[in-house]
Amino acid sequence: MTISSELPIVECVARARIPTTTGGPDIFLHLYKNNKDDKEHLAVVFGEDIRSKSLFKTRKNDTQQDRMIRGAYVGKLYPGRESADVDDKQKLQLQFDSETGALVYDANTTWNPENNTLVRIHSECYTGENVWSARCDCGEQFDRAGHLMAIDREPETNIIGGNGHGVIVYLRQEGRGIGLAEKLKAYNLQDLGADTVQANLLLKHPADARDFSIGKSILIDLNIKNARLLTNNPDKIEQANYPPLLNCVERVPMIPINWLNSNNGIKSKEIDGYLRTKMEKMGHLLSKPLNLHTAETVNTLI
Ligand SMILES: Nc1nc2c(ncn2[C@@H]2O[C@H](COP(=O)(O)OP(=O)(O)OP(=O)(O)O)[C@@H](O)[C@H]2O)c(=O)[nH]1
Ligand SMILES: [Zn+2]
Numbered sequence: 001m002t003i004s005s006e007l008p009i010v011e012c013v014a015r016a017r018i019p020t021t022t023g024g025p026d027i028f029l030h031l032y033k034n035n036k037d038d039k040e041h042l043a044v045v046f047g048e049d050i051r052s053k054s055l056f057k058t059r060k061n062d063t064q065q066d067r068m069i070r071g072a073y074v075g076k077l078y079p080g081r082e083s084a085d086v087d088d089k090q091k092l093q094l095q096f097d098s099e100t101g102a103l104v105y106d107a108n109t110t111w112n113p114e115n116n117t118l119v120r121i122h123s124e125c126y127t128g129e130n131v132w133s134a135r136c137d138c139g140e141q142f143d144r145a146g147h148l149m150a151i152d153r154e155p156e157t158n159i160i161g162g163n164g165h166g167v168i169v170y171l172r173q174e175g176r177g178i179g180l181a182e183k184l185k186a187y188n189l190q191d192l193g194a195d196t197v198q199a200n201l202l203l204k205h206p207a208d209a210r211d212f213s214i215g216k217s218i219l220i221d222l223n224i225k226n227a228r229l230l231t232n233n234p235d236k237i238e239q240a241n242y243p244p245l246l247n248c249v250e251r252v253p254m255i256p257i258n259w260l261n262s263n264n265g266i267k268s269k270e271i272d273g274y275l276r277t278k279m280e281k282m283g284h285l286l287s288k289p290l291n292l293h294t295a296e297t298v299n300t301l302i
Helices: 064-070 126-130 138-150 180-191 196-202 213-221 234-239 269-281
Strands: 010-018 027-034 041-046 116-123 166-171 226-230 247-252
Touching: 010 041, 010 064, 010 213, 027 213, 041 138, 041 213, 116 138, 116 213, 116 247, 126 138, 126 180, 138 166, 166 213, 180 196, 196 269, 213 234
Parallel strands: 116 166, 116 226, 226 247
Antiparallel strands: 010 027, 027 041, 041 166
Protein backbone atom coordinates (compact mmCIF):
# COMPACT_ATOMS: atom_id res chain seq x y z
CA MET A 1 0.00 0.00 0.00
CA THR A 2 1.32 3.46 -0.83
CA ILE A 3 1.11 6.18 1.82
CA SER A 4 -1.47 8.17 -0.08
CA SER A 5 -3.88 5.25 -0.38
CA GLU A 6 -4.61 5.60 3.36
CA LEU A 7 -6.23 8.96 2.72
CA PRO A 8 -9.65 9.49 1.17
CA ILE A 9 -9.62 10.03 -2.57
CA VAL A 10 -10.81 13.50 -3.53
CA GLU A 11 -11.62 15.00 -6.89
CA CYS A 12 -12.17 18.65 -7.63
CA VAL A 13 -15.42 18.90 -9.58
CA ALA A 14 -15.34 22.61 -10.42
CA ARG A 15 -13.42 25.82 -9.71
CA ALA A 16 -14.59 29.39 -10.27
CA ARG A 17 -13.19 32.85 -9.75
CA ILE A 18 -15.03 34.84 -7.09
CA PRO A 19 -14.51 38.60 -7.16
CA THR A 20 -14.98 39.60 -3.53
CA THR A 21 -16.72 42.41 -1.69
CA THR A 22 -13.70 42.95 0.56
CA GLY A 23 -11.53 44.78 -1.96
CA GLY A 24 -8.96 41.99 -1.63
CA PRO A 25 -7.72 39.73 -4.44
CA ASP A 26 -10.07 37.45 -6.39
CA ILE A 27 -10.44 34.06 -4.81
CA PHE A 28 -10.99 30.69 -6.48
CA LEU A 29 -13.67 28.50 -4.98
CA HIS A 30 -13.09 24.76 -5.49
CA LEU A 31 -15.79 22.17 -4.92
CA TYR A 32 -14.71 18.61 -4.12
CA LYS A 33 -16.30 15.18 -4.09
CA ASN A 34 -14.69 12.29 -2.22
CA ASN A 35 -15.01 8.56 -1.59
CA LYS A 36 -15.57 8.82 2.18
CA ASP A 37 -18.75 10.85 2.66
CA ASP A 38 -21.41 12.42 0.47
CA LYS A 39 -20.69 16.01 1.47
CA GLU A 40 -19.45 18.75 -0.85
CA HIS A 41 -16.28 19.98 0.84
CA LEU A 42 -14.70 23.18 -0.42
CA ALA A 43 -11.38 24.93 -0.79
CA VAL A 44 -11.20 28.72 -0.90
CA VAL A 45 -7.98 29.40 -2.77
CA PHE A 46 -6.07 32.66 -2.86
CA GLY A 47 -3.88 32.65 -5.97
CA GLU A 48 -4.88 31.72 -9.52
CA ASP A 49 -1.72 29.63 -9.79
CA ILE A 50 -2.52 27.17 -6.98
CA ARG A 51 -3.83 24.30 -9.13
CA SER A 52 -5.79 21.20 -8.27
CA LYS A 53 -4.13 18.11 -9.72
CA SER A 54 -7.47 16.33 -10.18
CA LEU A 55 -9.19 19.31 -11.82
CA PHE A 56 -6.38 20.11 -14.27
CA LYS A 57 -5.50 16.56 -15.28
CA THR A 58 -6.62 15.94 -18.84
CA ARG A 59 -9.77 13.80 -18.94
CA LYS A 60 -11.01 11.42 -21.60
CA ASN A 61 -12.57 13.35 -24.51
CA ASP A 62 -11.78 16.62 -22.72
CA THR A 63 -12.32 19.70 -24.89
CA GLN A 64 -10.91 23.15 -24.23
CA GLN A 65 -14.49 24.32 -23.65
CA ASP A 66 -15.06 21.55 -21.05
CA ARG A 67 -11.88 22.59 -19.29
CA MET A 68 -12.82 26.27 -19.19
CA ILE A 69 -16.30 25.47 -17.89
CA ARG A 70 -15.03 23.32 -15.04
CA GLY A 71 -12.41 25.98 -14.23
CA ALA A 72 -9.28 24.14 -15.38
CA TYR A 73 -7.84 27.17 -17.15
CA VAL A 74 -4.77 29.36 -16.76
CA GLY A 75 -4.93 33.15 -16.29
CA LYS A 76 -8.33 34.76 -16.70
CA LEU A 77 -11.41 33.95 -18.76
CA TYR A 78 -12.77 36.62 -21.11
CA PRO A 79 -15.58 36.64 -23.65
CA GLY A 80 -14.52 34.76 -26.77
CA ARG A 81 -11.59 32.92 -25.21
CA GLU A 82 -11.13 29.52 -26.88
CA SER A 83 -8.32 27.76 -25.06
CA ALA A 84 -8.25 26.73 -21.42
CA ASP A 85 -4.56 25.83 -21.53
CA VAL A 86 -3.36 29.10 -23.09
CA ASP A 87 -4.12 32.66 -22.00
CA ASP A 88 -3.04 34.76 -24.99
CA LYS A 89 -3.51 38.05 -23.23
CA GLN A 90 -1.21 37.16 -20.34
CA LYS A 91 1.07 34.92 -22.44
CA LEU A 92 0.60 31.92 -20.17
CA GLN A 93 0.57 28.29 -21.28
CA LEU A 94 0.07 25.11 -19.29
CA GLN A 95 2.02 21.94 -20.07
CA PHE A 96 0.78 18.37 -19.62
CA ASP A 97 2.45 14.99 -19.47
CA SER A 98 1.62 13.36 -22.80
CA GLU A 99 1.28 9.91 -21.25
CA THR A 100 -0.57 10.55 -18.00
CA GLY A 101 -2.31 13.82 -18.87
CA ALA A 102 -1.11 15.31 -15.56
CA LEU A 103 -0.29 19.00 -15.31
CA VAL A 104 3.48 19.52 -15.44
CA TYR A 105 4.91 21.98 -12.96
CA ASP A 106 6.19 25.20 -14.51
CA ALA A 107 7.25 28.21 -12.43
CA ASN A 108 5.62 30.69 -14.85
CA THR A 109 2.15 29.34 -14.40
CA THR A 110 1.99 27.32 -11.21
CA TRP A 111 2.65 27.92 -7.50
CA ASN A 112 5.74 26.07 -6.33
CA PRO A 113 4.60 23.11 -4.20
CA GLU A 114 7.64 23.59 -1.97
CA ASN A 115 6.57 27.13 -0.98
CA ASN A 116 5.48 27.59 2.61
CA THR A 117 1.79 28.35 2.16
CA LEU A 118 -0.66 29.86 4.62
CA VAL A 119 -3.42 27.31 5.27
CA ARG A 120 -6.55 27.22 7.39
CA ILE A 121 -8.55 24.04 7.86
CA HIS A 122 -11.96 25.37 8.82
CA SER A 123 -15.06 23.46 9.92
CA GLU A 124 -18.56 24.57 9.02
CA CYS A 125 -20.43 26.63 11.60
CA TYR A 126 -23.82 27.83 10.42
CA THR A 127 -24.45 29.81 13.58
CA GLY A 128 -21.12 31.64 13.69
CA GLU A 129 -20.90 32.23 9.94
CA ASN A 130 -24.49 33.10 9.06
CA VAL A 131 -26.61 34.14 12.02
CA TRP A 132 -24.12 36.36 13.86
CA SER A 133 -23.72 34.03 16.85
CA ALA A 134 -21.56 35.39 19.66
CA ARG A 135 -21.22 31.88 21.13
CA CYS A 136 -18.11 31.11 19.05
CA ASP A 137 -15.51 32.82 16.88
CA CYS A 138 -15.86 30.77 13.68
CA GLY A 139 -17.12 33.62 11.48
CA GLU A 140 -14.39 35.92 12.74
CA GLN A 141 -11.73 33.26 12.20
CA PHE A 142 -12.89 32.63 8.64
CA ASP A 143 -12.69 36.35 7.83
CA ARG A 144 -9.37 36.70 9.59
CA ALA A 145 -7.84 33.75 7.72
CA GLY A 146 -8.85 35.32 4.40
CA HIS A 147 -7.53 38.70 5.47
CA LEU A 148 -4.14 37.24 6.46
CA MET A 149 -3.89 35.38 3.14
CA ALA A 150 -4.48 38.62 1.25
CA ILE A 151 -1.94 40.82 3.08
CA ASP A 152 1.85 40.62 3.31
CA ARG A 153 2.15 41.34 7.04
CA GLU A 154 -0.19 42.26 9.88
CA PRO A 155 1.32 45.25 11.72
CA GLU A 156 -0.39 44.58 15.10
CA THR A 157 0.91 41.01 15.38
CA ASN A 158 3.81 40.93 12.91
CA ILE A 159 2.23 37.82 11.39
CA ILE A 160 3.56 37.31 7.87
CA GLY A 161 0.56 37.01 5.58
CA GLY A 162 0.17 35.08 2.35
CA ASN A 163 0.53 38.15 0.11
CA GLY A 164 -2.22 36.85 -2.17
CA HIS A 165 -1.59 33.14 -1.67
CA GLY A 166 -3.23 30.69 0.70
CA VAL A 167 -5.89 28.03 1.09
CA ILE A 168 -8.90 27.80 3.39
CA VAL A 169 -10.18 24.23 3.33
CA TYR A 170 -13.84 24.38 4.31
CA LEU A 171 -15.03 21.06 5.70
CA ARG A 172 -18.73 20.35 6.12
CA GLN A 173 -18.43 19.06 9.65
CA GLU A 174 -20.88 21.26 11.46
CA GLY A 175 -20.75 21.39 15.24
CA ARG A 176 -17.34 19.66 15.51
CA GLY A 177 -18.83 16.82 13.51
CA ILE A 178 -22.12 16.27 15.39
CA GLY A 179 -24.34 18.19 12.95
CA LEU A 180 -26.48 21.28 13.41
CA ALA A 181 -29.42 19.66 15.20
CA GLU A 182 -27.17 18.19 17.90
CA LYS A 183 -25.25 21.46 18.15
CA LEU A 184 -28.49 23.34 18.82
CA LYS A 185 -29.28 20.89 21.62
CA ALA A 186 -25.75 21.47 22.94
CA TYR A 187 -26.46 25.22 22.97
CA ASN A 188 -29.51 24.66 25.16
CA LEU A 189 -27.39 22.60 27.53
CA GLN A 190 -24.88 25.46 27.54
CA ASP A 191 -27.64 27.87 28.55
CA LEU A 192 -28.41 25.39 31.33
CA GLY A 193 -24.82 25.70 32.58
CA ALA A 194 -22.72 23.15 30.63
CA ASP A 195 -19.57 24.17 28.81
CA THR A 196 -19.07 23.15 25.15
CA VAL A 197 -17.27 19.91 26.01
CA GLN A 198 -19.71 18.90 28.75
CA ALA A 199 -22.67 19.59 26.46
CA ASN A 200 -21.32 17.23 23.79
CA LEU A 201 -20.66 14.52 26.37
CA LEU A 202 -24.14 14.89 27.86
CA LEU A 203 -25.52 14.26 24.37
CA LYS A 204 -23.34 11.11 24.14
CA HIS A 205 -21.03 12.59 21.52
CA PRO A 206 -17.26 12.86 21.74
CA ALA A 207 -15.93 16.32 22.68
CA ASP A 208 -14.69 16.59 19.09
CA ALA A 209 -16.01 14.17 16.46
CA ARG A 210 -14.17 15.68 13.52
CA ASP A 211 -11.98 13.95 10.97
CA PHE A 212 -9.46 16.02 9.03
CA SER A 213 -8.40 13.34 6.54
CA ILE A 214 -10.44 14.79 3.67
CA GLY A 215 -8.85 18.17 4.40
CA LYS A 216 -5.41 16.59 4.06
CA SER A 217 -6.35 15.00 0.74
CA ILE A 218 -7.62 18.35 -0.55
CA LEU A 219 -4.36 20.12 0.39
CA ILE A 220 -2.34 17.37 -1.28
CA ASP A 221 -4.56 17.66 -4.37
CA LEU A 222 -3.81 21.40 -4.44
CA ASN A 223 -0.11 20.49 -4.37
CA ILE A 224 0.56 22.24 -1.07
CA LYS A 225 3.46 20.44 0.61
CA ASN A 226 4.46 22.89 3.32
CA ALA A 227 1.65 24.42 5.34
CA ARG A 228 1.83 27.37 7.69
CA LEU A 229 -1.25 26.30 9.60
CA LEU A 230 -3.53 28.95 11.08
CA THR A 231 -4.83 27.36 14.27
CA ASN A 232 -4.64 27.19 18.05
CA ASN A 233 -5.78 23.57 18.07
CA PRO A 234 -2.92 21.12 18.79
CA ASP A 235 -4.97 18.24 17.44
CA LYS A 236 -5.25 19.95 14.06
CA ILE A 237 -1.49 20.52 13.90
CA GLU A 238 -0.90 16.82 14.43
CA GLN A 239 -3.59 15.86 11.95
CA ALA A 240 -2.29 18.21 9.25
CA ASN A 241 1.04 16.40 9.16
CA TYR A 242 1.35 13.72 6.55
CA PRO A 243 4.98 13.59 5.53
CA PRO A 244 6.37 13.58 2.95
CA LEU A 245 3.23 14.68 1.08
CA LEU A 246 2.14 17.33 3.58
CA ASN A 247 4.10 18.98 6.37
CA CYS A 248 2.95 21.49 8.93
CA VAL A 249 6.07 23.69 8.92
CA GLU A 250 4.70 26.42 11.15
CA ARG A 251 1.75 27.11 13.44
CA VAL A 252 0.35 30.59 12.96
CA PRO A 253 -1.86 31.64 15.90
CA MET A 254 -5.49 32.65 15.50
CA ILE A 255 -5.65 35.51 17.96
CA PRO A 256 -9.19 36.70 18.80
CA ILE A 257 -9.61 40.20 17.37
CA ASN A 258 -11.01 41.43 20.69
CA TRP A 259 -7.73 40.50 22.37
CA LEU A 260 -5.85 42.67 19.89
CA ASN A 261 -8.23 45.61 20.15
CA SER A 262 -10.89 45.65 22.85
CA ASN A 263 -13.11 47.91 20.71
CA ASN A 264 -13.36 45.29 17.96
CA GLY A 265 -14.19 41.61 17.64
CA ILE A 266 -16.68 39.52 19.55
CA LYS A 267 -17.65 40.51 23.08
CA SER A 268 -19.96 38.22 25.02
CA LYS A 269 -20.12 36.09 28.13
CA GLU A 270 -20.59 33.08 25.83
CA ILE A 271 -17.41 33.67 23.78
CA ASP A 272 -15.39 34.05 26.99
CA GLY A 273 -16.68 30.67 28.16
CA TYR A 274 -16.07 29.13 24.73
CA LEU A 275 -12.45 30.27 24.64
CA ARG A 276 -11.87 29.32 28.26
CA THR A 277 -13.09 25.77 27.58
CA LYS A 278 -10.85 25.50 24.50
CA MET A 279 -7.85 26.57 26.58
CA GLU A 280 -8.58 24.58 29.72
CA LYS A 281 -10.10 21.39 28.31
CA MET A 282 -8.93 21.11 24.71
CA GLY A 283 -5.36 22.34 25.18
CA HIS A 284 -5.71 25.24 22.75
CA LEU A 285 -2.56 27.29 22.34
CA LEU A 286 -4.01 30.62 23.36
CA SER A 287 -1.86 32.51 25.80
CA LYS A 288 -3.95 35.36 27.15
CA PRO A 289 -4.05 35.20 30.96
CA LEU A 290 -7.28 33.53 31.98
CA ASN A 291 -9.23 36.52 33.19
CA LEU A 292 -12.32 35.27 31.41
CA HIS A 293 -15.49 34.54 33.31
CA THR A 294 -15.56 31.25 35.17
CA ALA A 295 -17.83 28.55 33.82
CA GLU A 296 -20.70 27.67 36.08
CA THR A 297 -20.77 24.21 37.56
CA VAL A 298 -22.92 21.62 35.80
CA ASN A 299 -22.61 18.81 38.32
CA THR A 300 -26.35 18.81 38.67
CA LEU A 301 -26.72 18.07 34.96
CA ILE A 302 -24.18 15.26 34.90
N1 LIG B 1 -20.56 20.86 19.34
C1 LIG B 1 -20.27 22.16 19.26
N2 LIG B 1 -19.62 22.60 18.18
C2 LIG B 1 -19.33 23.90 18.12
C3 LIG B 1 -19.68 24.80 19.14
N3 LIG B 1 -19.23 26.03 18.78
C4 LIG B 1 -18.63 25.88 17.59
N4 LIG B 1 -18.68 24.60 17.18
C5 LIG B 1 -18.12 23.96 15.99
O1 LIG B 1 -16.72 23.93 16.18
C6 LIG B 1 -16.09 23.95 14.92
C7 LIG B 1 -15.09 25.09 14.95
O2 LIG B 1 -13.91 24.60 14.73
P1 LIG B 1 -12.66 25.44 14.17
O3 LIG B 1 -13.04 26.80 13.73
O4 LIG B 1 -11.99 24.53 13.20
O5 LIG B 1 -11.83 25.66 15.46
P2 LIG B 1 -10.98 24.76 16.37
O6 LIG B 1 -10.77 23.37 15.92
O7 LIG B 1 -11.62 24.87 17.69
O8 LIG B 1 -9.55 25.40 16.39
P3 LIG B 1 -8.88 26.65 15.74
O9 LIG B 1 -8.23 26.14 14.49
O10 LIG B 1 -7.89 27.09 16.73
O11 LIG B 1 -9.92 27.67 15.49
C8 LIG B 1 -17.17 24.13 13.88
O12 LIG B 1 -17.52 22.87 13.32
C9 LIG B 1 -18.33 24.68 14.70
O13 LIG B 1 -19.60 24.37 14.12
C10 LIG B 1 -20.36 24.31 20.26
O14 LIG B 1 -20.68 25.02 21.20
N5 LIG B 1 -20.63 22.98 20.29
ZN1 LIG C 1 -18.77 28.44 15.47
